Amino acid sequence: MSEHKMKPIWFFVGLILLVIGGLITLNGIYLVFDPPQRVTVLSEMHPDIWWGVIMMVFGGIMYFKTRNQTV
Amino acid sequence: MQAIGLSFIDWTIILVYFGFVLGIGWYLRRFTTSQEDFFLAGRKNSSWVAGLAFLSANLGALELLGMTGNTFKYGMYVAHFYWIGAIPAMLFLGIYMMPFYYSSKINSVPGYLKLRFDEKTRVLNGVAFAVMTLLVSGINLYAMALVLHTFLGWNWDVSMWVSAITVAIYVGLSGLMSAIFTEIIQFFLIWFGLFLISILGIIEIGSLSEIMARINEYSSQISFTTLWSSSSNPTQNGMFIHWGGIVLGLGFVLSFGYWTTDFLVIQRAFSAKDLRSARMTPILASFFKMALPFIVIVAGLIAIVLSNDPKSGFSLLHDGGQINYDSALPLLIARYYPSGLVGLGITALLAGFMAGQAGNISAFNTVWTYDIYKAVLNKKATDSHLLWMGRVSTIVGVALSLVTAYWAKSFPSIMDYMQAIFSWVNAPLFATMLLGMFVWWITPNGAFWGLVAGMVSSFSMYLAVKYEWINESIITMSNVRSDMATNFWRAWWAWLICASVTIIISLFTKKRLKEELVGLVKGLTHENHDQFIPFVKRPEFVALISLIVLIILNLLFW
Numbered sequence: 136m137s138e139h140k141m142k143p144i145w146f147f148v149g150l151i152l153l154v155i156g157g158l159i160t161l162n163g164i165y166l167v168f169d170p171p172q173r174v175t176v177l178s179e180m181h182p183d184i185w186w187g188v189i190m191m192v193f194g195g196i197m198y199f200k201t202r203n204q205t206v
Numbered sequence: 207m208q209a210i211g212l213s214f215i216d217w218t219i220i221l222v223y224f225g226f227v228l229g230i231g232w233y234l235r236r237f238t239t240s241q242e243d244f245f246l247a248g249r250k251n252s253s254w255v256a257g258l259a260f261l262s263a264n265l266g267a268l269e270l271l272g273m274t275g276n277t278f279k280y281g282m283y284v285a286h287f288y289w290i291g292a293i294p295a296m297l298f299l300g301i302y303m304m305p306f307y308y309s310s311k312i313n314s315v316p317g318y319l320k321l322r323f324d325e326k327t328r329v330l331n332g333v334a335f336a337v338m339t340l341l342v343s344g345i346n347l348y349a350m351a352l353v354l355h356t357f358l359g360w361n362w363d364v365s366m367w368v369s370a371i372t373v374a375i376y377v378g379l380s381g382l383m384s385a386i387f388t389e390i391i392q393f394f395l396i397w398f399g400l401f402l403i404s405i406l407g408i409i410e411i412g413s414l415s416e417i418m419a420r421i422n423e424y425s426s427q428i429s430f431t432t433l434w435s436s437s438s439n440p441t442q443n444g445m446f447i448h449w450g451g452i453v454l455g456l457g458f459v460l461s462f463g464y465w466t467t468d469f470l471v472i473q474r475a476f477s478a479k480d481l482r483s484a485r486m487t488p489i490l491a492s493f494f495k496m497a498l499p500f501i502v503i504v505a506g507l508i509a510i511v512l513s514n515d516p517k518s519g520f521s522l523l524h525d526g527g528q529i530n531y532d533s534a535l536p537l538l539i540a541r542y543y544p545s546g547l548v549g550l551g552i553t554a555l556l557a558g559f560m561a562g563q564a565g566n567i568s569a570f571n572t573v574w575t576y577d578i579y580k581a582v583l584n585k586k587a588t589d590s591h592l593l594w595m596g597r598v599s600t601i602v603g604v605a606l607s608l609v610t611a612y613w614a615k616s617f618p619s620i621m622d623y624m625q626a627i628f629s630w631v632n633a634p635l636f637a638t639m640l641l642g643m644f645v646w647w648i649t650p651n652g653a654f655w656g657l658v659a660g661m662v663s664s665f666s667m668y669l670a671v672k673y674e675w676i677n678e679s680i681i682t683m684s685n686v687r688s689d690m691a692t693n694f695w696r697a698w699w700a701w702l703i704c705a706s707v708t709i710i711i712s713l714f715t716k717k718r719l720k721e722e723l724v725g726l727v728k729g730l731t732h733e734n735h736d737q738f739i740p741f742v743k744r745p746e747f748v749a750l751i752s753l754i755v756l757i758i759l760n761l762l763f764w
Contacts, residue, residue, distance in 0.1 A: 141237050144255055144390050151226050151391060152398065155219055155550060162215040162546035171213075175544050177406050183546045190398050206250075 140205035145197050152194025160187030212358060216549030223553045224372060227391070227560070231376025231384045241592045244381035245313060245572045246477050253483040255390065257490035260474040262389035265396065266346050266562015269502060270555060274538075275531030277506020278513075278522065280690060281421075281430025281444030282763060283452075284506065285499045289433075290457040292495050293756045295465035296488040297749040302728070303466055304475060305735060306643055308484040310725055313476070315469040315639075316577040322642045322726045324650040325581060330657060331635060332577030335469060336570055338631045340603060342470075343566035344610025350559035351611070352532060366611050369556070373564050374604040377571075378597050382477060385561070385568040389474075392557035393494075399554025400501050400535070406542040407508035417507050424514045431507075433763045446688035455694025459701040463632035467639050470569040481735055485745040492752045496759060502535075509534040512541075563607065571599040629697035630668065634660025634704035641708055646720060646727045652712030660704025667696045 163183030212220075238244050251259075277284045312318050316335065320328035347366045354365035376384045411417050418431045429436035429443050436442040437449035465471065465488065478484040512520035520541065523533040539551040575595045580587050587595070638657050641648045670676045671692055682688075682695045723730050736744050 141234075144387050147226075147230060147387065148391055148394050151222070152394060154222060155395075155553070156398075158215060158219055158222070159546040159550060163544070166544060166546075171545060173544075176410055176541050178544055180406075180409075182402060182406060182542070183544050186398075186402055186547065193398075 143201050143204050143206050146201040146204070149194045149197025149199075149201060152190050153198050154194075156187045156190025156192075156194055158187075159183050160191060163187055212548065212552075213545035215546045216552065219546070219549030220553055220556065223395070223557060227376055227384075227388050228372065230387050230391075231379040234380035234384045234387065238380040238383060241575075241589050241596065243383065244593050244596045245575070246473075247381070247383040247386055249477055250479045251386070251477045251483070253478060253486035253490055255386065256474050256478040256483060256487040258393050258494070259386040259389045259477070260471050260487050261491040261494050262393045262561055263385075263471050263474055263565035264562075265389075265393065265498075266349075266558050266565070269498060270396070270400070270558050271349050271352065271532040271535050273502040274506045274509070274535040275533070276690075277503050278509050278534050279444070279529075279531045280688075281428075281510075282433060282503065282507070283443055283445040283447070285433060285503050285763065286452055286456055288495055288499050288503075289756055289759055290452065291461045292465060293492045293752060294457065295461040296492040296495065297752060298462065299466045299472075299475075300485045300487065300489040300745055301749055303639075303643060304485045304488070305481065305733060306726060306728070306731070307472065308476065308478070308481050313576045314573050315467055315472055316573060318726070319638070319642070319653070320577075320581070322723070323653045327638075327650060327654045327657065328577055329581060330654065331638075332573050332581070334631045334635075334661060335573050336578065338627055339470065339566045339570040339573070340606045341610050341613075341627050343563050343570070343603070343607035344612075345614045346559045346563040346566065347607060347611035348614035349532070350556060350563075352536075366608060369560055369563070370604045370608050373560055373567060374601050377564050377567050377604075378600045381571070381596060381600075382473065382568045385564040386474065386477065388557070388564060389561045392554075392561035395550075395554045395557045396501070399550045399557075400505070402547070403535075403538050403542055403551075404501060404504040404508070407505065407512075407538065410542075411508065411511055414504070417504075417511050420511045420514070421507060424510070430510065431763075433760060435764050440684045440688075440691070445690050446684070447682075447691040447694065448684060451682065451691055451694045451698075455696075455698040459633045459636060459697040460629065460694065462640075463629075463634075463636035463697065463701070467635045468632055469573060470565055473569050473572060482739070482745065485735075486748065489745050489749045489752060492749075493755070496752075496755060505535060505538055509538060563604075566607070567600055567603045570603040571596045574599045574603070629693055629700055630661060630664045633664060633697040633700045637701045637704040638708060641705060642727070644728050646723055646730055647712060647717050648708060649712040649715040649717050651715040652708045652710075655711050656704045656706075656708025659707040660700045663703045664696055664700035667699065671696075 160183070163181055166183070167181065242248060273284055273287065307318060310318060310321055312321065316328045316332040319331050347370060350369045351362045351365035354360040355362055376388065408414055408417070411420070421430050427442070432443070434449060437447070437452060440446045440448050475484045475487040478487055509520070509522070512518040513522060520537065522537065523530040536555070539548060543551050575592055579595055580592065634657055637660060638653050642653060667681060671678045671681065678692050681699065682691050684691065720730055725731050741747050
């Protein structure tokens with residue numbers, strides 16, 4: 136086994152959820168001001184905004200708790 | 207269906223995912239310097255990491271498109287795959303079988319057969335597993351191509367080649383370690399990417415009980431919303447199966463055959479850092495397995511309601527006059543997800559397919575390298591040569607799975623195809639493993655010929671039904687037709703034939719000495735693991751909780 140110290144998997148999970156959640160939230164906010172042509176069922180609930188925020192919070196906790204850890 | 211035009215944000219999310227998994231493969235490459243790193247991820251994972259990977263290796267095309275589609279086709283009975291068809295076997299693996307697997311320090315499941323029986327049994331199973339793995343890997347490619355074709359209008363061939371090359375790169379770089387990393391990322395992406403469908407579907411229709419009530423209105427004669435109460439008469443449930451077929455075929459043979467002997471999932475437990483972590487691996491995974499119906503089964507039930515409501519404008523795709531059940535999940539994504547979430551939903555599916563394929567390829571390269579190449583072709587291979595062979599076999603395995611992907615296209619439902627393959631290989635193997643691990647006088651010749659008889663009989667039954675040489679009612683003991691019921695019953699007969707032949711031949715052939723079997727057979731091995739750990743922290747206690755949850759879920763949807 137290599138002697139290098141490896142970042143834990145939770146760091147990577149947190150990072151990708153944070154990034155993708157952030158992209159979805161920002162895009163959802165943009166769509167409020169510039170509604171899309173393709174209207175989806177329940178779009179009035181803006182699921183992209185609140186779901187993106189949930190992803191960011193979940194991913195953010197994992198990322199910031201593990202960013203200095205190695206295994 | 208009109209292909210959905212992806213927006214810039216959707217493409218960005220998909221590209222972020224592809225860049226991420228390739229980057230992880232590159233990052234982990236520096237930690238992959240020996241064969242143990244490549245094939246067993248260095249044996250240093252915690253039970254949580256190994257447990258999530260254990261579950262995620264099984265969470266590919268099968269769980270997503272196939273199960274949602276099968277719920278549309280068969281109803282709530284598909285939940286049996288997640289509950290009775292998985293949990294008892296996972297707990298049995300953790301409590302009783304893992305100590306023998308892990309403690310013998312083998313690299314693969316066929317490796318156990320070599321220690322317990324002999325080389326010929328190991329090679330037979332190794333070859334069968336390698337072939338099965340490539341076939342299953344082809345399904346993942348096919349399913350991925352379906353998603354890209356449905357959403358983006360991409361060419362089938364291009365879709366399959368792009369995904370296959372990506373998997374070949376990141377598994378080739380760092381083996382099981384990158385496969386495990388991407389499997390865990392996939393697990394979270396699937397929950398975040400697909401669970402929202404169930405939430406929005408329930409909001410649109412009203413409630414889960416409203417969904418059940420409407421399905422019962424549409425189909426008053428056949429139950430699509432119960433688990434057991436309609437199982438005494440096969441004509442009264444959507445799967446057209448008797449409870450005996452569910453319990454014996456799915457709950458016992460297919461489930462135990464898959465979860466306790468399939469190296470694809472067990473390889474993840476082998477990567478655990480110690481025996482307790484290895485035992486906890488399938489037990490922790492069982493909780494997540496039980497939760498998955500809240501994605502796939504609920505989505506399938508939502509699709510049934512919507513397709514029976516003319517005002518919803520929802521209907522499944524048709525291919526050549528046949529309903530394409532596997533299109534249910536992609537169509538629900540298109541219905542509920544605005545741009546951005548569409549990118550997430552597609553990424554979740556892509557992640558599932560790619561991780562499923564990576565799982566198969568990482569298991570294939572291990573079995574090929576240890577149980578076929580080193581065992582038969584090059585017995586003196588060095589550590590560095592085996593590491594090289596692992597990388598080469600990864601690329602060859604991906605290429606071969608591309609070939610099998612085209613075969614998978616000819617089946618109307620992915621799951622039926624999957625069950626057919628499992629009953630050829632895993633069902634008989636479970637009989638061999640069970641007898642080998644728990645009965646000391648089972649002989650090498652008994653195990654080998656029993657395995658041959660089980661595999662040949664299962665394959666023969668499959669051909670006989672497919673080409674109508676026999677009436678399938680002989681196998682299912684029922685007059686109503688169902689591919690799934692046939693698969694369950696065929697698995698049961700294959701298991702029974704394998705077990706019977708193994709026992710009979712063992713009675714008349716030379717037995718191994720008991721001293722040679724210490725550590726490999728229960729009853730001959732002194733088991734003192736976890737004796738200093740408090741009961742509430744032992745795998746047995748956690749398994750008990752899992753079992754209680756399983757019983758509650760079955761009673762809830764009885």
